[in-house]
Amino acid sequence: MSELKIAGLGKHFGKQRVLDNITLDVGQGSLLALLGPSGSGKTTLLRLLCGFERCDGGSIHIGGRLVSSPDVHLPPEHRHIGYVPQEGALFPHLSVADNIVFGLPRAERRQRHRVAELLEMVGLPASFAERAPQQLSGGQQQRVALARALAPKPALVLLDEPFSALDAALRGETRQAVAAALDASNTTALMVTHDQAEALTMGSQVAVLWQGRLLQVASPQTLYQRPASAALADFVGDAILLPGEAGNGEALCLLGRLPLLDDMPQGAVNVLLRPEQICLQPAGGSAPQAEVIDVSYYGHDASVRLMLADGSLLAARVPGHRSPQPGQRVSLSVEGAVACFAAPQQAQEASGGRGGLPAGATRLQHSPALFRHGS
Template identity: 80%
Template sequence: MSELKIEKLGKRFGAHRVLDDISLTVEQGSLLALLGPSGSGKTTLLRLLCGFERCDEGSIVIGGKLVSSPQVHLPPEKRQIGYVPQEGALFPHLSVADNIVFGLPRAERRERRRVAELLDMVGLPADFAGRAPQQLSGGQQQRVALARALAPKPALVLLDEPFSALDAALRAETRQAVADALAASGTTALIVTHDQAEALTMGRRVAVLWQGRLLQVAAPLTLYQRPASPELADFVGDAVLLPGRAHGGEAQCALGRLPLLDGMPQGDVTVLLRPEQIRLLPAGDAGVQARVLDVSFYGHDASVRLALDDGSLLAARVPGHRCPQPGEAVALQVEGAAACFAAAGGSSSGGGIATTRLQHSPALFRQRE
């Protein structure tokens, strides 16, 4: 298996710059999630990696071998890349076994080498080998597509939003099976997705691509707790952004004096909390007093929109069994430490909730399970 190294990669289509100065490393045997909304350049990056497009700037190196630069372009069939498309793209006239061995040399196709091993690796019974793809569920078809990609023992596997066509329950089950299979094979892999939950659960690291540029590359926990900007915080999960002032490891804001994570800026800041950090208590308990405006119930949890006594609005997330009623008075306490960002222009706005969003609301790309 091989390391993927991308350095200062750039791509234009006419006057439009689609990718700009992309530098990224996927370590040997690891899985990196590339997260971004539609139009961010994810598909173009995949096409450059596969060799379907030529880059204008920079380089792509797989396993120490230069495969792409302005002067070098190795054709797709020589790059040792396995590819799993969005809907599997299995051949309906071939059996599961024949689909899996399709990319192998002719002699190995006849012998159907490794079919049982690969089916076991992706969590499917060996007797599925004789079935037609249309006899399988969507999740099972995606697992067969992964087995087909792994069969030639590629240097790198690329997964292009492979679970987007599955329902929520099947998506969670299938992505766990795929993650387990990739880990068992020790394959270097890159999964492209617009689903934040998918990126955070699958990737050892997550790279966020926005309008052709990488905003941050970090471990999932770091990306969620310490995003590089308020805009990114609002895109990766739900964010409560409050104007405040930080001093001595604490920040004063509409929810009181809050402890900060290490290394946060001081002075006028925008404070970041995640909705699940806001705990709802009975009215009159210690904490900031608020009123429930409305509730969005999801079963396992609920999103609660709240109004503070000063008129500020914010959202909290609570377990489904502790869902309050609209109009109910509550007290708010914050659990855990907050992050913060230096306020734009060196000072934060007075009063109210600071709301900062990326151009084109990230809510359009956010999916709940």
């Protein structure tokens, strides 16, 4: 049974439709990452789940209980939801222990019920119980906020961009601690984020929300390798789109004859590659050739901008220790199978003139080779 079930959910503010027919199932003990740009409707969905707004259509069930529909609106305090905001929002005048038990019944607050257990669960020592929140790092405060959310044993935990205020060094460590705590407590969770790496790292499923509509709900691997559209491919990571011809399980494009993933369209297509699939070797042989235009070096890896023989530009991602020099000539090969999308005219015919892109998606401009950096 799904711990969280959203069916056909809709919300208007005046004449503006903010959420349109949202349907999601989040199973017991799993974490769904809701990914979308600013203005996509993520905050409105959280407010509907919490009970701060009424829905115009559809329904929300939590733990098998109907909590929201056009005719039913359970108050927030009766929904049994834990909430972790962006910056923890701990009470500065209370100790860590008192923050954790704040939402419990009075008797359990006095006993500091499960404080040591919850601190251990989020990866903090029991000795932190007597500290003030301001004596903790940002990552430690977020862990305390999660412990507070888990203390009442909620049916659902909502995480609202919980790592956005942390620096890069703390983000990875805190993500791991939060994921481990949710898993240990078998708690169902929905995390809202605009960070693609965060969504792919933490979610057992990722749902992409775009202008109030769900474009795709899939595992992180499926979303990255088989995005539902070219626009979605461009949003989730870095995308290279090359025109080509698909048939018999292969696609022929500027980078040669490439194996296709199963169930890809045939005929005129745009081939999707990820920059890390492009391998660079010393120039020579019959492989496609390119010139290195520039290199962005990040230490662990490097982004290499390349110009093909016909003047087309694309980018590759290589290990930092193997980054080439600008002006160098290289040969290109592609690792792994690739996805593809029906070319624009073919997609329009198949979709009745809508171009094959989901509602709310932005059409990409096609050229002999296109590299676009995901936001």
